[in-house]
Amino acid sequence: MNVKKSSFAVAAAVAFALAACSSQPVQNDGLEAARVAVQQAESSPDAGKYAAAEVAAAHEALVEADRLAAKNKKDKGIQEQAYVAQRHADIAVQQIAKGQAEAKTGCRSGTPEGRAAGP
Amino acid sequence: MKAYRFALTLALPVFALQACASHQPSKEVTAQMTRTEVVIQQADRSGVAVNSLPELQAAKDKYAKAKTALEKKSAEGDHEALTLAKQAEVDAQFATAKAQSATQQTAAADAQKGVNDLRKETDHSAAAPATTTP
Secondary structure, X not given: OHHHHHHHHHHHHHHHHHXXXXXXXXXXXXXXXXXXXXXXXXHOOOHHXXXXXXXXXXXXXXXXXXXXXXXXXXXXXXXXXXXXXXXXHHXXXXXXXXXXXXXXXOOOOOOOOOOOOOO | OHHHHHHHHHHHHHHHHHHHOOOOOOXXXXXXXXXXXXXXXXXXXXXXXXXXXXXXXXXHHHHHHHHHHHOOOOHHHHHHHHHHHHHHHHHHHHHHHHHHHHHXXXXXXXXXXXXXXXXXXXXXXXXXXXXXXX
């Protein structure tokens, strides 16, 4: 009886272990969304002109997220870096839109002194 | 051997006391907190348009949470604070960028409208040169 019970327990444990290995959900939606956002920002023809620093920062955060994901898919840092990458890509998109509008007007206006690109 | 044991008994309480003593957040955390605060202040100052943006409110909320996390005075709290402060920084930067881009786009549209109006006016006055406008 005892032997039967313990063998059942072992079988169950093995089954659980296998289940954990096989169908591990890839919970990195944030990372994939960030990847798309960064790629879109990078592919804008005016990216280098108006948002080089932000695009670089977005890219850097994305690379860091990928590096963490390669080590451990459950690392909390992945989502953190993905968030930062996403935001830098968002900022880049806004800076590009602003730059294009500036080019249209031929001058900069409306912004308080010395606050052009931000850090 | 005896000396070793003696040193150990001395060292242990010292370590224990050190752990109890007030926890200091790492330089990385304090630097990030300062940076975030500055960016939020800049966003606040960059005009009315930015104040209504939910991203700036999110940044302020996260910064407040980061401050609370720091009060835990633990490594875990510091890590939480660092993460929140980093997010708050980019949120505030995004709010600023969004507001500036909106302002610039409005300016571009206004300028375009001004050019169009002027063109209409010159066309009109060319057609009827007698009318004088002050």
